[in-house]
Amino acid sequence: NHVILCGYGRVGQEISNQIKTQNIPIIVVESDEDRKKIAEENGLEVLCADATLDETLKLAGLEKCKSLVVTLPNDAANLYVVLSAKGIRSSIRVIARAGTEEAASKLRLAGASIVVSPYIAAGRAMASMALRPIAIDFLDLLAGSECEIEEFELSNDISLFETAEKRSLSELGIGKKSGAKILAIKENEKLFTNPGGNFILQPGQVLIAFGSKEQLNILNGLLGNLVVAVELLK
Amino acid sequence: NHVILCGYGRVGQEISNQIKTQNIPIIVVESDEDRKKIAEENGLEVLCADATLDETLKLAGLEKCKSLVVTLPNDAANLYVVLSAKGIRSSIRVIARAGTEEAASKLRLAGASIVVSPYIAAGRAMASMALRPIAIDFLDLLAGSECEIEEFELSNDISLFETAEKRSLSELGIGKKSGAKILAIKENEKLFTNPGGNFILQPGQVLIAFGSKEQLNILNGLLGNLVVAVELLK
Ligand SMILES: [Ca+2]
Ligand SMILES: [Ca+2]
Numbered sequence: 001n002h003v004i005l006c007g008y009g010r011v012g013q014e015i016s017n018q019i020k021t022q023n024i025p026i027i028v029v030e031s032d033e034d035r036k037k038i039a040e041e042n043g044l045e046v047l048c049a050d051a052t053l054d055e056t057l058k059l060a061g062l063e064k065c066k067s068l069v070v071t072l073p074n075d076a077a078n079l080y081v082v083l084s085a086k087g088i089r090s091s092i093r094v095i096a097r098a099g100t101e102e103a104a105s106k107l108r109l110a111g112a113s114i115v116v117s118p119y120i121a122a123g124r125a126m127a128s129m130a131l132r133p134i135a136i137d138f139l140d141l142l143a144g145s146e147c148e149i150e151e152f153e154l155s156n157d158i159s160l161f162e163t164a165e166k167r168s169l170s171e172l173g174i175g176k177k178s179g180a181k182i183l184a185i186k187e188n189e190k191l192f193t194n195p196g197g198n199f200i201l202q203p204g205q206v207l208i209a210f211g212s213k214e215q216l217n218i219l220n221g222l223l224g225n226l227v228v229a230v231e232l233l234k
Numbered sequence: 235n236h237v238i239l240c241g242y243g244r245v246g247q248e249i250s251n252q253i254k255t256q257n258i259p260i261i262v263v264e265s266d267e268d269r270k271k272i273a274e275e276n277g278l279e280v281l282c283a284d285a286t287l288d289e290t291l292k293l294a295g296l297e298k299c300k301s302l303v304v305t306l307p308n309d310a311a312n313l314y315v316v317l318s319a320k321g322i323r324s325s326i327r328v329i330a331r332a333g334t335e336e337a338a339s340k341l342r343l344a345g346a347s348i349v350v351s352p353y354i355a356a357g358r359a360m361a362s363m364a365l366r367p368i369a370i371d372f373l374d375l376l377a378g379s380e381c382e383i384e385e386f387e388l389s390n391d392i393s394l395f396e397t398a399e400k401r402s403l404s405e406l407g408i409g410k411k412s413g414a415k416i417l418a419i420k421e422n423e424k425l426f427t428n429p430g431g432n433f434i435l436q437p438g439q440v441l442i443a444f445g446s447k448e449q450l451n452i453l454n455g456l457l458g459n460l461v462v463a464v465e466l467l468k
Binding site: 003012013019066067069117124125126127131147179181184191212 | 379
């Protein structure tokens, strides 16, 4: 249940710093000797090999990892790794870095779940800061707090919902009993932001909830067997 | 009440795209003829001049702008512009791009309110995606919704609070009457995340609230004269 990180450049280093704070195991794949050394000095397990080889990905444990993050120095190499990984394990969750918009769409076509461009990510962050009157970055702020945003995926099993006694947010007592706040509910491509108490839960929805670890645990209990996937970060 | 954007490179272009969606006026300062043309083709007002000159910043309306965003191609130029801007108007809100951690700390010392590094911003975004089970980026999701996160800065005038009849979140009826959710309250360097209904408002606090435009307007009304600054994005 580890994360495989291909590429230990500037973006890769920041990614591993962030993942380490969550105590999730990482394997770094890096063919450059200097970067490999830096990674080892930072206490990381490093596989010094070419990430574009199927063999390397298998050695790194692709078949049983949580996700694969690809941040090699060029878009062609990233695309190659994404295609290789999807060939070995089609369900693998891949997060890839793109240098350009063109590369981003190719990476998405190749099966990357999430594509991030440093320039776009920085541009968005700076624009939102430029427009806000008070210098608070909500995500930075969250990072230093006891609260988190978590996602609860509901079951697709309709019978579970038909037999459930309580199906609205207020009937389930989510606000009152857990203290967690439901920020949004995603249903296929539709999004219901800030749903009210009379919102009725349906199969396959994803609840995006905000609260402390304890509050999110209580929420999980209230949802019971309606939930199929949730991962509370440490 | 416009935003001045110095540098129309890749980050600068993404910033202006984001700001334009909010219908906030922008003036771009760009000395490169090619980039200037691209900006004009994108319908932007461009001042073709050297941003490191005080005269240029004054011409761009530094004295009455909302904020200054600095994304020139090198850290030394960015630092120069930040220092110049602070010299002309010390209260100016400056958001600057940094290429390295070293540049970031210098830009902060020079008075930049927010410093963003593309590599760090991308690394954080990718790490959080790698760890989450379901592929939802909360901020992307917000961008396409009717809800926003807004900040309400409360007055420092103690007498206003002493004479207020209602001072807790539940007495003010914030959840019930507005439907907006208070995600966190900042008080100096302390942060109270997901405050409960019995939380008592104090002078100088900043409320971070989530809701639709209408809900945030109602919240603003409920807070009344306790609020000194709020900017509801369009
Ligand atoms: Ca990298
Ligand atoms: Ca730029």
